[in-house]
Amino acid sequence: MAPVENNETGAHGAVEGVDDPGGGRLVRLIGEIDISNADALGANLEKIIGESCDRVVIDLVGLEFMDSSGIALLLRTAGRVDTVEIRNPSDVVRRIIECSGLADVLRIET
Amino acid sequence: MVGTDVAPSGTGTHAAQLSALGSDAGAISGAVAGTRRRFRHAIPIVVAVVALAIVGSLSFTAAALHDSNENRLLRQRVNEAGAVIAATIPNAESPLASGAILAEATHGERASFTKLLGPLSTGTPFVSASLWPAHAVDPKPLIVLGDAPELASRTPAGIRTFLARATVKSSLALLDLLNSSERRLGYSYSVGPQAKYVVYAEAARPPNRRAAVDSNSAFSNLDYTIYLGTGRDPRQVIASSSSGPKLTGRTASDTLPFGDSNLLIVMTPRGELGGSLLARLPWLIGGLGIVLALAAALLTERLVLGRARAEELATLTARLFSEQRSVAQTLQQSLLPEKSPEVEGLGLAVRYMPGAAGVDIGGDWYDLIDVGPGQVMLVVGDVSGRGLRAATVMASLRYAIRAYAAEGDGPSEILIKMSKLISVGRDGHFATVLCGLVDVAERRITFANAGHPNPLLITGAGAEFVATKVGVPVGVEPGAYPTMSVSVPSDGVLLAYTDGIFERRGESPDVGLERLRNASVGYASLDELLDGLLRVLTPDGGRDDTAILAVTWRP
Numbered sequence: 001m002a003p004v005e006n007n008e009t010g011a012h013g014a015v016e017g018v019d020d021p022g023g024g025r026l027v028r029l030i031g032e033i034d035i036s037n038a039d040a041l042g043a044n045l046e047k048i049i050g051e052s053c054d055r056v057v058i059d060l061v062g063l064e065f066m067d068s069s070g071i072a073l074l075l076r077t078a079g080r081v082d083t084v085e086i087r088n089p090s091d092v093v094r095r096i097i098e099c100s101g102l103a104d105v106l107r108i109e110t
Numbered sequence: 111m112v113g114t115d116v117a118p119s120g121t122g123t124h125a126a127q128l129s130a131l132g133s134d135a136g137a138i139s140g141a142v143a144g145t146r147r148r149f150r151h152a153i154p155i156v157v158a159v160v161a162l163a164i165v166g167s168l169s170f171t172a173a174a175l176h177d178s179n180e181n182r183l184l185r186q187r188v189n190e191a192g193a194v195i196a197a198t199i200p201n202a203e204s205p206l207a208s209g210a211i212l213a214e215a216t217h218g219e220r221a222s223f224t225k226l227l228g229p230l231s232t233g234t235p236f237v238s239a240s241l242w243p244a245h246a247v248d249p250k251p252l253i254v255l256g257d258a259p260e261l262a263s264r265t266p267a268g269i270r271t272f273l274a275r276a277t278v279k280s281s282l283a284l285l286d287l288l289n290s291s292e293r294r295l296g297y298s299y300s301v302g303p304q305a306k307y308v309v310y311a312e313a314a315r316p317p318n319r320r321a322a323v324d325s326n327s328a329f330s331n332l333d334y335t336i337y338l339g340t341g342r343d344p345r346q347v348i349a350s351s352s353s354g355p356k357l358t359g360r361t362a363s364d365t366l367p368f369g370d371s372n373l374l375i376v377m378t379p380r381g382e383l384g385g386s387l388l389a390r391l392p393w394l395i396g397g398l399g400i401v402l403a404l405a406a407a408l409l410t411e412r413l414v415l416g417r418a419r420a421e422e423l424a425t426l427t428a429r430l431f432s433e434q435r436s437v438a439q440t441l442q443q444s445l446l447p448e449k450s451p452e453v454e455g456l457g458l459a460v461r462y463m464p465g466a467a468g469v470d471i472g473g474d475w476y477d478l479i480d481v482g483p484g485q486v487m488l489v490v491g492d493v494s495g496r497g498l499r500a501a502t503v504m505a506s507l508r509y510a511i512r513a514y515a516a517e518g519d520g521p522s523e524i525l526i527k528m529s530k531l532i533s534v535g536r537d538g539h540f541a542t543v544l545c546g547l548v549d550v551a552e553r554r555i556t557f558a559n560a561g562h563p564n565p566l567l568i569t570g571a572g573a574e575f576v577a578t579k580v581g582v583p584v585g586v587e588p589g590a591y592p593t594m595s596v597s598v599p600s601d602g603v604l605l606a607y608t609d610g611i612f613e614r615r616g617e618s619p620d621v622g623l624e625r626l627r628n629a630s631v632g633y634a635s636l637d638e639l640l641d642g643l644l645r646v647l648t649p650d651g652g653r654d655d656t657a658i659l660a661v662t663w664r665p
Contacts, residue, residue, distance in 0.1 A: 035496050039538075065616055068494035072534050075586050079535035092618045099619050100542060101561040101580035105587060 013037045017048030024055030024083075030062035033070035042073045046080070054082040057109065061088035071096065078105050085109045153414050158407035165399025173392035176384065183383035184362040187332055192364035192375055195336070199368060202313070203282050205230050206299035209309035210280075213241055218307055220253050227311070231256030236311040237294070244277050244305045246270075252307070259312055260287050260294055275370060276300045276308045282369030286338055286346070287312065295338070295348070297369065315348060331381055333357060337374040340365055348373070435471070441498075445505045446657075451480035455550045457662040458486075459636035461644060465610060465654040472655030473500035473541070474608040475508050479515045484550040487515045487524075490562065490606040490659055491543040494534075494583075503532060503539045507584070511545070521545035521558035525584060525591040529560065532585040540585035544578070544606055553598055553663060558591040560584045563612070563623065566605040566630055567596060568639075573630040575623065576604075603639065603662045605630060610656030611647055636660045 013031040027048055033041060049056055056077060060066075078084040087109045089097065097106050209227050216222050223241055231239040238259045240251040248266045251259060261269060276283040276298035285296030294312040335350040335357050337343060342363075350357075357378040364375045382389040443462065450458040460476055473493025481487050489511055493504045510531055514524045524545050534540040544562035546555045557565070557576065561583030564575040576596050582589040598604055612622030629646050633639035640658055648656060 038495070067615075068492075069496075072494045072538065072540055075534045075540055076538070079533070079587070092616065095618050095620055099561075099563065099580070101559070101582045101589075102586070105582055 013041050015041050015044045015048065024057065025049055025053050026057045026059060028059045028062060029066075029070075032065040033063070033073060034065070034067045035069045038069035038073050042076060045073065045077060049077065049081065055085075056081050056083070057085045057087050059087040060090065060093060063090065063093065066093060066096075071100065071102070074106050075102070083107075151411070154407040154411035157410045158403055161403030161406050162400065165396060165403055168399060169392045169396040172395050176388050176391060179384045179388060180360060180379065180382065181362065184332075184360060184377060184379055187329065187379075187383070188362045188364045188375055188377045191329060191332075191334065191377060192366045195373065195375065196366050199282075202235060202297055202311075203299070203369070205235075206282065206297055206309045206311055207280075209239070209241070210299045210301050210305065210307065213307040213309060214301055214305060218252055223253050224255060227309075228255050231311070233314070235313055237314045238312040240310050242269075242273055242298075242308045242310055244273060244300060244308050249273055251310075257312070259296070259310060261285060261296055261310060261312070272296075273298065273308045273310075276310075277303055277305050278370075279303070284338070284369045284371040286371075329377075331383065332377045332379055334375060334377045337376070338368075338371060340372050340374050342374065342376060441471075441501060445501070445508060446475060447477055450478050451486060453480060453484065453486050453550060455484070455664055456486060456548065457636055457664045458660070459640050460659045461640045461657070463610070463644060463648065463656045465656070471498070471501055472496050472610070473504040473539070474610065474655040474657040475504050476606070476657040476659045477508055477511065478659070479512055481515050481518070481547070486548040486550075486661075487511075487521070488546045488548055488555075488606060488659060488661060489543065490608060490657060491541055492562065492608045492657075493541045494539050500539055503537060503541065507531065507541055507543070511543075520593070521547050521556060522591045522593050525558045525560045525581065526589070529582070529584040529586070529588055534585045537585065540583045542583045546604075546606065548661060550663070553600070554595050555598060555604060555661075556593050556595045558593045560589070560591060561586075563607065563609055563619070566607075566627060567598065568603040568605060568630050569599055570601050573605075573627045575627065598661075598663065600663055603636065603660055605639075605658070605660050607658040608654075608656060610654035611643060611658055613654060636662060 013029070013033045015027060015029055017025055017027045025048060027045060029041070058074065058077065063070075074084070074086070084106060085108070086093075086097070086106050089108055094108060097103060097108065205227060209223060212222055212226055213219075218241055227236075227239040230236055233256075236256065238257040239255040240259045240261075241253040242249050242251055247270075249269045251262060261272065264272075272283065272285055277300045280300065280302040283298045285298065287294040287296050293315045295315060296310065296312050298308050298310045300308045333351045335342075336348045338346045338348050357376050359378055361376050361378045363377070365372050366375070367373075443464075446462055447460075450460060458478060460478070462474070462476065465472055473491075473495065475489075475491050475493075477487075477489040479487040479489070489508075491504070491507060493500045493507070507528060510528060511524055514527055519527065525543060528541075528543060532539060532541065541560070542562035543560045544557065544565065545559075546557045546565070548555050557578045559578040559580045561580060564578050564580070566573050567576050577594070579592045579594050581591040596604075607626075609619070609622075612626040613619065614622055626643070626647060629643055630639065633642055639660055643658065644656065
């Protein structure tokens with residue numbers, strides 16, 4: 001479970017990737033995501049996911065805050081792979097996803 | 111803050127602002143640089159002066175320490191030398207004392223006197239020894255051994271006076287013959303006031319008064335001069351190790367009694383008594399200190415320069431940011447409708463408030479499009495992210511919607527076409543859009559919603575959200591946007607808005623929406639409603655951009 005990438009940015013966000021026991025990749029988003037660090041985190045996220053990956057689980061257990069830039073980051077990831085699942089979203093993030101009509105795109109793991 | 115109040119700004123105006131910005135920034139930079147330049151050298155100079163003052167005082171302290179150490183060592187050596195010389199005085203005194211006692215006991219017998227002092231009168235320690243009557247009117251030597259005494263060449267009165275000194279008490283009396291032709295010292299001794307005889311001896315001094323110091327002696331690193339008496343009179347030099355009789359520079363002296371006179375020992379070091387390191391220390395401190403002080407001054411100058419540059423840059427950057435923000439705000443507000451369409455039977459009010467957060471503008475917008483008799487398309491949208499790029503995406507979406515609406519597309523068709531226009535993967539932005547076709551005659555509004563917060567229907571009975579069918583935001587994937595219609599009663603107000611009015615960081619949207627719902631009742635007019643909501647819900651101006659739009663029926 002060693003972190004593949006860990007990048008601290010202005011909003012103190014980080015992304016780290018680990019091998020998912022179910023195949024695919026497990027990615028953790030940590031800290032805060034806003035417009036100041038979304039691009040940098042997105043670049044790291046793409047590196048972690050790589051080219052040949054059809055299933056990504058994004059774990060938000062360590063995420064403290066995310067604005068629409070963070071949603072865009074998740075949506076970009078969802079556009080690159082077949083299946084994206086969101087794990088452990090906070091109630092706030094869950095409601096933002098549901099209210100924004102994104103529940104079918106960013107599936108929340110049950 | 112009121113969208114309809116915004117003066118339109120053409121592209122030409124923006125270009126002029128941007129080019130003016132360049133020269134302004136240069137002028138500011140120059141002015142700041144001028145102010146800074148005056149102080150730029152002052153601080154390094156102060157640092158250099160302070161550092162040099164510290165170096166100087168350290169050097170001075172080291173020199174003073176060295177000086178006092180040398181003086182202390184020299185005094186020690188002089189005292190040691192005095193002790194050594196004092197220990198040799200009995201060498202001259204004791205044979206004369208023995209001779210005096212012998213002469214009294216033998217009544218001046220020649221044989222025993224000669225036996226005692228003869229061997230001592232052949233040069234070392236004496237060149238001449240003689241016995242004199244103590245109280246004669248015209249004293250003549252009774253016995254003479256070795257050379258003729260210089261004393262004999264003096265006047266009878268002078269000889270009497272000297273011999274009287276020898277009989278004052280039982281001690282050595284000294285006769286200064288240093289400036290006579292033979293350069294001698296005369297010593298006399300008697301047993302005291304009752305003495306009948308006085309023993310007298312003369313010792314020769316080197317003609318040039320020089321006496322070498324043995325190179326391996328304890329005093330080899332010192333020059334000395336020994337004077338007879340207590341003053342440094344060159345004529346009274348008994349012996350000196352230096353060529354000039356007068357010692358200069360650092361000297362120390364010691365006086366020790368010698369018979370009825372004194373010896374003055376003056377010493378000066380040939381080198382450094384405390385070692386050469388201590389002597390060089392002030393110079394080492396001075397040299398190193400000056401180098402360090404100059405280095406510190408140079409470093410300070412560089413730091414001051416760097417800081418001045420950073421401050422210039424910060425001023426310039428702040429200026430550029432504020433200019434950029436004002437340019438972007440002007441651009442964004444110029445993209446918002448200049449005035450709402452006049453539709454009979456329909457009351458409209460809009461507000462747009464730029465967020466206070468940072469320099470970046472948001473991508474919020476609203477639009478009201480007259481699409482035919484008694485029909486208006488109302489649009490509220492929010493492009494994700496901030497900045498000029500988000501505003502550009504917003505502009506393209508807004509004009510696309512206007513075009514589709516003009517062609518007669520309904521809300522659902524418009525959103526379907528919109529969702530193909532942008533892509534979050536390609537553009538980095540997605541957008542939530544609420545489209546509502548207002549039918550004045552039917553008093554109905556038909557909504558299609560791409561991920562946007564639901565509108566609020568405010569009636570006399572209270573405020574309730576309209577449960578539109580929320581589809582995926584545009585730019586995510588091709589979606590279906592089923593419509594739903596809502597009847598707005600004659601006293602009803604429909605409120606559409608972007609998330610800036612209710613969203614707070616770290617708070618569930620449900621909480622913010624409930625706050626909005628509760629705040630929306632009890633206003634008499636659309637303008638009062640919108641102003642009241644902005645005042646109550648974003649009292650500090652709000653972090654995010656806020657667009658808010660209200661429609662109602664008019665009789």
